[in-house]
Amino acid sequence: MHRLLVPLVLLLVALASVAGGAVWFIQRDRQALVEQFGRDRQAQLEEAASGVARSLEDLGDNLRFASELLAQPGSAGDHHNELRALLEAVGQYRAIAVLGPDGEERLFLVDHKSRHLPREAVHPPALTDTARQALTAPPGHVIPSYPIEGAASSGWMRVFAIRIDSDTPGGGGAVAILVDTEPLFAPLRMVTVEENTRVLLLGAHGTPAPMSDPALASWHRRLDEPEGKLVPGLRTLVARMRAGAAGTLRLNEAEATRLGLGSADAVATFRPLRMRGEASWSVATLSSTSALRAHERTLVLRLSLAALLVAVFLVAFGTYVVLANRREVALRETLRHAARFAHLHEKTQKILDHIPTGILALDREGRISAVNQALRARLPATAVGSTLPEAFPTAPTAAVQRLTALVLAARDKGAVRSLHGEPLSLFNEKDQFNVHAVPLEHGDGEASTLLVLEDLSNVRMLEDQLLRAEKLATVGVLAAGVAHEIGTPLGIIRGHAEYMLQKVGGVEHPQGRGLNAIVTQIDRVSRIIRQLLDLSRLQPARAGVVPLAPLVRGLQELLDVEAERRHVHFELDVPERLPSLAADADQLQQVLLNLTLNACDACSAGGHVRLSATACMAADAQAVEIRVQDDGRGIAPEHLHQVFDPFFTTKKRGQGTGLGLSVVAQIVRNHGGQVGVESEPGRGTVVTLRWPVAAASGWEERHAV
DSSP: OHHHHHHHHHHHHHHHHHHHHHHHHHHHTHHHHHHHHHHHHHHHHHHHHHHHHHHHHHHHHHHHHHHHHHHSOOOHHHHHHHHHHHHHHSTTEEEEEEEOTTSOEEEEEEOGGGTTSOHHHHSOHHHHHHHHHHHTSOTTOOEEOOOOOSTTTTTOEEEEEEEEOOOSTTOOEEEEEEEEOTGGGGGGGGGGSSTTEEEEEEOTTSOBOTTSOHHHHHHHHTTTSGGGGGOHHHHHHHHHHHTTOOEEEEEOHHHHHHTTSOSSOEEEEEEEEEETTEEEEEEEEEEETHHHHHHHHHHHHHHHHHHHHHHHHHHHHHHHHHHHHHHHHHHHHHHHHHHHHHHHHHHHHHHHHTOSSEEEEEOTTSBEEEEOHHHHTTSOTTOTTSBHHHHOTTSOHHHHHHHHHHHHHHHHHTSOEEEEEEOOOSSSTTOOEEEEEEEOTTOOSSOSEEEEEEEOHHHHHHHHHHHHHHHHHHHHHHHHHHHHHTHHHHHHHHHHHHHHHHHHTSTTSTTHHHHHHHHHHHHHHHHHHHHHHHHHSOOOOOOEEEOHHHHHHHHHHHHHHHHHHTTOEEEEEOOTTSOOEEEOHHHHHHHHHHHHHHHHHHSOTTOEEEEEEEEEEETTEEEEEEEEEEOSSOOOGGGGGGTTSTTOOOSOTTSOOSOHHHHHHHHHHHTTOEEEEEEETTTEEEEEEEEEBOOOOSOOOOOOO
């Protein structure tokens, strides 16, 4: 016991010595503390005053902006609307007056909040007087007025004016704004929240603003009287503030007591509030250092308590060490089990995260407690902890209700319940899922049921691609057979029909129109056969450097003729400076021609077709976006996914083969581009191409169209 008591006594003595030394050190370096106190107050003032300075600079910028607006040519109505916008946009502006170079008022506006006030409240004499002073001021110099006294102003209302420089005859003059300056200086109130801190705010003319402490404002008025000698520190402070200086100043205890700051030395910090380099205002805070004495006493008390707590801690720590040795074996066993459990949990989590199927864990209340990686990116960030309707906000209500019913059924029966190939549309209209609700036999409160969502979208996409490939293969076989079996006989028939047409003397002969119809229809069949062959034998594109604008200009004459024949207005917007495309010029021309003619066909008489192009980014690479837009009849939503299928057409029977857009899509994809369609029935269609640009090189291939 004695061996333990001696070290404890020594420890307590050492702690007491440290506490005494700390107190002696604090008292010795009181001057350093006062200086630090001043720096802290200076930093606090700088932070508050920076916001005021920005507000004053904004006020000056607004005045200069208004003068520049009024200097520009324009009608009185235009200037009235522009100033009205400025007046309503800034809450502290109450009225604006504009004077001509002769000093006569030309325009006067009042904001909507001040319209109910009498005219003398929003149009004081200072408004016109300050504006007239600005007529003789240097260009860009802001003229402030003295505080406007009155019941409606409370000393915060001031007028700011600036001269208007204009080269137009009869121009020039001055613009003045009546401003409620109280919101501008609101940030300074944060420095007065501390006890024994006072603010002295001097306006542009060196007089105290309403925010100033009443006692300091009273002493300021008496500085030039005999009583002013009692506060020499305040006299020095005011002189420096009027000179636009910044810094700190120490006032002795006697003067601080006279100023109402308490019986302790005071520290004054001051800085100017500038308006575009002009010292317009100056602010100072006077803070008593009495808090430092209380801080010293508190610090001594805290050091003593800290020493006592350290001693208690040492005793408690020794007791804890003894007890901890006894618990060591049990803790090691617990840690071993915890490590095993953590390993199993991590293993399970990694397995679930790397399964490509989405899995949700639901607690007993039906809320989501966990989401695996495959589904996490598709759900909202707040999915964990939410219900199924909250986790699938875009899904139809009926689809979410089916999921909820499936989970309840699996939980009630204690067996797996499934839905196969259901079009639930959980994320978009084409979603199809296999859904399995798996109840956990030994589930805890956080995970009682697993909901497995197997997305079949990729499977459906592969099926669609296979079906499209089969269609193209069928088209190839059909095209080869048609071209071989029908092409030659059609050529012979056409030759005989032309020969007979020449013999009878042309279409003027009674039989001539029939023969001409035979030739026309044979040409139509030949075009269909060529389209089939183009679709089935489309070769990989031999891409070169193709400038888009010259190529489109070559097509413009043909497109204008076709648009005029169909009574459609055609508009072209392809800038010259677009990057060149990596394309086969003939195939690119075929794509643009097919899309534009289709757009013309979709429009009725008087419709509009627009071909435009802009630079863009596609898959992190530079590309050109080409848009063909019409205001025609549009495409029904159920047909949008079929427009690029062979033989699908929305035109009337006999007016289309359904192969044009299939060829377009195949050409675009062969060039590594993308094609998309947006349409709304009755409002028109937009076909968008994203075509890759050519690699940078020192030459350009020019194509004659």
